[in-house]
Amino acid sequence: MVSVVSATLTTRPAPVRPAAAPRRRTRVLALPEARWALASLLAFLGALALDLGGAPAWAHVPLYAVAYATGGWEPALEGLRALREKTLDVDLLMIVAALGAASIGQVLDGALLIVIFATSGALEALATARTADSVRGLLDLAPTTATRLTDTGEETVATAELAVGDVLLVRPGERIGADGTVLDGTSEADQATITGEPLPVVKGPGDEVFAGTLNGTGALRVRVDRDPADSVIARIVTLVEEASRTKAPTQLFIEKIEQRYAVGIVVATLAVFGIPLAFGADVTDALLRAMTFMIVASPCAVVLATMPPLLSAIANAGRHGVLVKSAVAMERLGEIDTAALDKTGTLTEGVPEVTDVRPLPDSGLDADALLALAAAAEHPSEHPLARAIVAAARARNLPLAAAEDFTATPGVGVTATVEGRKVSVGRAKDSQEAATVVLVTRDGTPLGTLALTDRLRPDAAATTAELTTLTGTAPVLLTGDNEATAARVAEATGLTDVRAGLLPEDKVNAVRDLERSGRKVLFVGDGVNDAPALAAAHSGLAMGRAGSDLALETADAVIVRDELTAVPAVVRLSRAARRLVVQNLVIAGTFITVLVIWDLAGHLPLPLGVAGHEGSTVLVGLNGLRLLRESAWRSGAVQDKRG
Numbered sequence: 001m002v003s004v005v006s007a008t009l010t011t012r013p014a015p016v017r018p019a020a021a022p023r024r025r026t027r028v029l030a031l032p033e034a035r036w037a038l039a040s041l042l043a044f045l046g047a048l049a050l051d052l053g054g055a056p057a058w059a060h061v062p063l064y065a066v067a068y069a070t071g072g073w074e075p076a077l078e079g080l081r082a083l084r085e086k087t088l089d090v091d092l093l094m095i096v097a098a099l100g101a102a103s104i105g106q107v108l109d110g111a112l113l114i115v116i117f118a119t120s121g122a123l124e125a126l127a128t129a130r131t132a133d134s135v136r137g138l139l140d141l142a143p144t145t146a147t148r149l150t151d152t153g154e155e156t157v158a159t160a161e162l163a164v165g166d167v168l169l170v171r172p173g174e175r176i177g178a179d180g181t182v183l184d185g186t187s188e189a190d191q192a193t194i195t196g197e198p199l200p201v202v203k204g205p206g207d208e209v210f211a212g213t214l215n216g217t218g219a220l221r222v223r224v225d226r227d228p229a230d231s232v233i234a235r236i237v238t239l240v241e242e243a244s245r246t247k248a249p250t251q252l253f254i255e256k257i258e259q260r261y262a263v264g265i266v267v268a269t270l271a272v273f274g275i276p277l278a279f280g281a282d283v284t285d286a287l288l289r290a291m292t293f294m295i296v297a298s299p300c301a302v303v304l305a306t307m308p309p310l311l312s313a314i315a316n317a318g319r320h321g322v323l324v325k326s327a328v329a330m331e332r333l334g335e336i337d338t339a340a341l342d343k344t345g346t347l348t349e350g351v352p353e354v355t356d357v358r359p360l361p362d363s364g365l366d367a368d369a370l371l372a373l374a375a376a377a378e379h380p381s382e383h384p385l386a387r388a389i390v391a392a393a394r395a396r397n398l399p400l401a402a403a404e405d406f407t408a409t410p411g412v413g414v415t416a417t418v419e420g421r422k423v424s425v426g427r428a429k430d431s432q433e434a435a436t437v438v439l440v441t442r443d444g445t446p447l448g449t450l451a452l453t454d455r456l457r458p459d460a461a462a463t464t465a466e467l468t469t470l471t472g473t474a475p476v477l478l479t480g481d482n483e484a485t486a487a488r489v490a491e492a493t494g495l496t497d498v499r500a501g502l503l504p505e506d507k508v509n510a511v512r513d514l515e516r517s518g519r520k521v522l523f524v525g526d527g528v529n530d531a532p533a534l535a536a537a538h539s540g541l542a543m544g545r546a547g548s549d550l551a552l553e554t555a556d557a558v559i560v561r562d563e564l565t566a567v568p569a570v571v572r573l574s575r576a577a578r579r580l581v582v583q584n585l586v587i588a589g590t591f592i593t594v595l596v597i598w599d600l601a602g603h604l605p606l607p608l609g610v611a612g613h614e615g616s617t618v619l620v621g622l623n624g625l626r627l628l629r630e631s632a633w634r635s636g637a638v639q640d641k642r643g
Helices: 001-009 034-053 058-086 090-103 108-139 232-243 248-278 283-297 300-319 327-333 343-347 367-378 384-395 460-471 485-495 505-517 528-536 551-552 566-600 606-628 630-634
Strands: 145-150 153-158 166-169 181-186 188-189 201-203 219-222 323-325 336-343 348-359 403-409 415-419 421-427 436-444 445-456 476-478 497-498 522-523 539-543 558-559
Touching: 001 058, 034 058, 034 108, 034 283, 034 415, 034 436, 058 108, 090 108, 090 248, 108 367, 145 384, 153 283, 232 415, 248 283, 283 566, 283 606, 300 323, 300 336, 300 606, 300 630, 323 327, 323 566, 323 630, 327 421, 327 436, 327 505, 327 539, 327 558, 336 343, 336 460, 336 505, 343 348, 343 476, 343 522, 348 384, 367 421, 367 436, 367 445, 367 566, 384 436, 384 445, 445 485, 460 476, 460 485, 460 566, 476 522, 485 497, 497 551, 522 566, 528 551, 566 606, 566 630, 606 630
Parallel strands: 336 476, 336 522, 476 497, 522 539, 539 558
Antiparallel strands: 145 153, 145 166, 166 219, 181 219, 188 201, 323 558, 348 445, 403 415, 415 421, 421 436, 436 445
16 A cells, blocks of 8 residues: 555656746645655654564654654644534544554554555645646746837837737747737747647738747737737636636535544544443443444545555556546546547647648659658758658658758748759648648749648547547547648547637637536647646546646646557546445445444454454455556557557
8 A cells, every 4th residue: 555655656757848938846845745744654664664574662663653743743733723613624533543543552554544644635735736836837928028019119018018909019939928910920820829739820910819829930010909817828827727616516525524424433432432431331441442433433444445446546557657646536537428639739649741742743753753852942941841841751761952042931931942943832822621731833833732731649540439439429529720620630530529710718618518418528638728628627638748737737637658548548447446446435334334333232342343444444455456457557448559
């Protein structure tokens, strides 16, 4: 059990961060809950080693005491504060049960209980802090200053001071300071953080731009259309915070159950002690019976009934590149009955690739010659499309001629002199394909076209099929990309419910509509624009390799290795964990019921009561640890990927 708890503290990898904003990340040991939990765990491990090694009591008992004190003082203090408000905190009951176990010699059992609760509290605090860090870090996407045009020239102002109607000058390479409309200029904007589109989008007069998106190589004059507080990026922050708060009612329900259980145990323990005394029983015998009752009725086995399966599943998932942030998150993953998937970076890799090379019949070139010519002209460019064209030529081992007099025009393309002739590569006009089509010309004469698309993940179709089988419903595709591209991806993956052209709030509304119809939705995404939907969904999974910090911190789990097949695998693992939780609760409940009835109706010897209590605790713990086995993950993986 200790190894499982420890694993959850040490297997959290740092997610890959795009260069959109500086990283803000709370260090684990900066949290007091984590420091106390670590101190408690280390003291417990030291005491356990000495105890099992046969060391005298004076050597290991003080270390057990340190484990109790460091892990238990905070919940004990909170419990006492709750008592002042006339409520009984179940954590206080755990402390009392642990102390009760220690008072009759079961020091190890009580210390283990303390360590488990301290570790759970640390994990919860860490998840909360990291999410808050990312929400604050998102605001760094928007620049703090902007260049405002006035009648007398230019002035630099804080973006918070911008007003609707102001006109901004956005220079090449700058981030756009506000949501607005382009009045003049042509450029390309990288707006993947807002819409999820993998490629820069051409912006010209009349086009909408968003605060925080990155301008390309052209200069733009932009009219401010929204107050900075109402920008899309600001609304994303608000949506994440609001969606996170909607989970509170479930937590309140759990606390009600804990409250009733805690009160019931305390009342019953006092009754077991007081009633026999009223009828003349010996004080020592009554106290012994009451203490036995407290031990056998304590929820140690119930607590372990839940944690080992979930923590084992978390550790197993972690070994296979899926970071599940908490036991609650692991449990919720198994409850989903509908999957909603982002496109770019989720079903696709977010990287363009050349899918078709089409020389014109009268060009005199074959496909390789056309591709080599285009790659030679594009070679000096850093544009994603240029890199894809050059990569395609290199994949075919095509020789590239040197390019001279290279020029790039935003929104148009590139021109270069290749082997003494002027070669141009630019976007083809009036293309109705679900791909980006570029036209290659030489000395003004069209030679042919290249088609580029966002590369579909090789396991996308198998994963969507597996999710359909798993949930009984085909996944829904939610994307900010255009309808033609979305339809192409949907056709390749067998999806029929496709919703394209969505802004972040549209994705949230789609998720909420599904949940209002009675569905429990799993949303899978990777970008900042996906974060609100990740928070709003019953459960959220983020693709981690290129995922934004906000998506990684908002999601309940992160697929660190970017293997899409891990989505159905972790859902199946969660369902297996939930089945074991039910089994363990039945086992724990049966033991507690039998021992309590024995103690009340007969005379349960204290050593036998402790043995029964410890036996049930060990049994449910070992049962839960079954999910650490490799076979538990393989049974949930897509078979054509994992075998």
